[in-house]
Amino acid sequence: MNTRLTTRPLIIQALRDPGLLTQLTPGQWNDLLPQGRQSHLLARLAHLIRSQGRLDALHPSMRNHLRAALVVAARQRRAVHWELTRLQKALATNETPVLLLKGAAYLVADLPAGHGRLFSDIDILVPRAQLAQTESALKAYGWTGDPHLDAYDQRYYRQWMHELPPLRHPVRGSVIDVHHNILPDTARAHPDAARLLVDAVPVAEYPGVYVLAPEDMILHSATHLFWDGEFDHGLRDLVDLDALLRHFAQDAGFWNRLQEHAVHHGLTRPLYYTLRYVRFLLDTPVPDKLYAALNDKPSTPVFAAMDWSLHRALRPMHPSAQLPGDGFARWLLYVRGHFLRMPLHLLVPHLVRKALRKRPIKDR
């Protein structure tokens, strides 16, 4: 193993031990800040050092960058809360409650993973039978579909994916993704969406709003991270998982339930990868027994290629942190992600179409 691989990028070291920030040289700051920006983790780091009461101990030049990141995170927090009140209004007549996924869920459930986190879209989960009703309710309250989507795109979402085409609010600019499951129908695994809804837990602060059960929250984030194929947010998602695991592990029986849920939903593979990399990169205390029992690896050569790729893709996209082969590793994972989501006879035409369509945009 080369030494660069075993040396953790500064942003990871700092997230593990925010006190480190008071000892960094200016040259180290020059690596840390861009690493944090590229991996969408600067606000998270800023939150951690502020909650230790040490933000003001930093030199003003560096502190300004952390302050600026906190400004963005605070605004996004506020916007998600506001969007949620709009969403509640729009879906008040729906038969089932609003189930929030990912970032917005961490925020409203006040989980540590939501602190200093950046958001883009709001993701919700509804029973498949209520997709149409949910879509028309949101459209009645001003959200609109992307008019540029053609018939192929519409079919891509509605027939194959586990979500509707994104709905955007033209005035507020917010985007909602309505899901009926956490993986596409065309994927190899078929999580039990009905069970996810049954196990969901209510949010005290927002009547009628639910989030996934702790175990399912982990599985969803793990699935998204390891089966999606795009790793621009990979490290951020892994940091989310670390924070969620540490928090939920305080509850006795959590690890057993996590294993049970993973088996039930057919998601032991992404969970195995999650535990492997949170341990390796973030020292998350995972019981050895569970890790050994899970041991859901692919065949040895595939596993070696995955390991090689993930060790690269889970690092910040900045020259000070990247390993040789970074671009190739991300490409491999991209292709693999699509392969896992769609069978080959659908995938090949889909990727060709995407590639052809991207070209004229690039030439502009």
Added chain:
Amino acid sequence: MILGELSDNELKDRLKNAGVILRTGPFIFRIKSNLEPVHRGLARLYDQFPLGDETGFVDFDVQVHTPLWRRVLHPQARFLVDGQAPFQPLPADQAFAMLEWGLNYCVYAHAHQYLIIHAAVLERNGQAVILAAPPGSGKSTLAAALACRGWRLLSDELTLIDPARNGQLVPLARPVSLKNASIDVLRRFHPSAIFGPLAHDTSKGTVSHLRPPDNSVARMDETATASHIIFPQYSPDATTCLEPLSRGQAFMQLAENTVNYSLLGEEGFTQLADRVEQCVCHHFRYSKLEEAVDVFHRLSS
């Protein structure tokens, strides 16, 4: 040490290797480039700017370069910050303009410790005038003219309000970006004005940058207090005319030109409203630069 103290070869060498550590107001940039217009532009317009410590902290690490294989056939300039390219490449002869846009980008994309108004700001006799208007309204031309007539230039397009320092305005003192006919208008108005490399056929037409006054650069660490908010509008046959603007109208127009107004939430609102309350607000129509400068002299005396 200032940039002008480097020999031409030293400047070139630093640009190609370790980078030039340049300070402009509160920001320190490491600039690397293998393109001649960048070298020429920096030598001509930034010679009075302080150089930072080579092993010290830099806020943004930027590069304007052309990949080796593109140098011969169809030379292109690419702008990179933190190793990523936020814009599409441009023809290589636009490299210096690209650097200027790139430096602006770093500030408005990341420096949210400030409220950032897309506006020019100049100071005279302790009174700072914010010139806010959408592109094409003659804001930069007016700012350039005032800078040539003894006003201290804080910025031609990024007005930084610092909430941590009581809403003081923070200077950058960087060159003024001028477009198309404005370049010749300024040359006639102030024949000794120094310009950087011309970039032809950019998305904004022909662009060139005016060297900031030495005195503005020397005072780049001195903040200023806003006294006037002016919304200028150039129109070819207009008679020079200053019209009072209600605070509410001024606020709404200023907010529209504030890059991170919504991001800063109540802090943005409070800062902007406080500035409007402490300022006199006007609409300003003009066609003749000399008359316009006279009006501003009277405002600040």
Added chain:
Amino acid sequence: MADANAFNHPLHLTPDLYLRHWDTETLVFNAASGDTHLLCGPAAQLLRAIETQSRSLPDDPDTLITKLRGLGLIEQAGS
């Protein structure tokens, strides 16, 4: 002048509002939504009356009240 008692519930400002009163203008920032509104004339007068719980509302306030409620600036207690 109409009377605020004409309404079943007293009106009040929604939380999280920041206000500036300038001559005949009232500038309102709604921190929850992030929206900024500039009110003039009777609308500004109505908002001020509600803010200070004054009884002197502008004439024919119903349409204005509906409008300000639509903007999320005022609400009725107990609603």
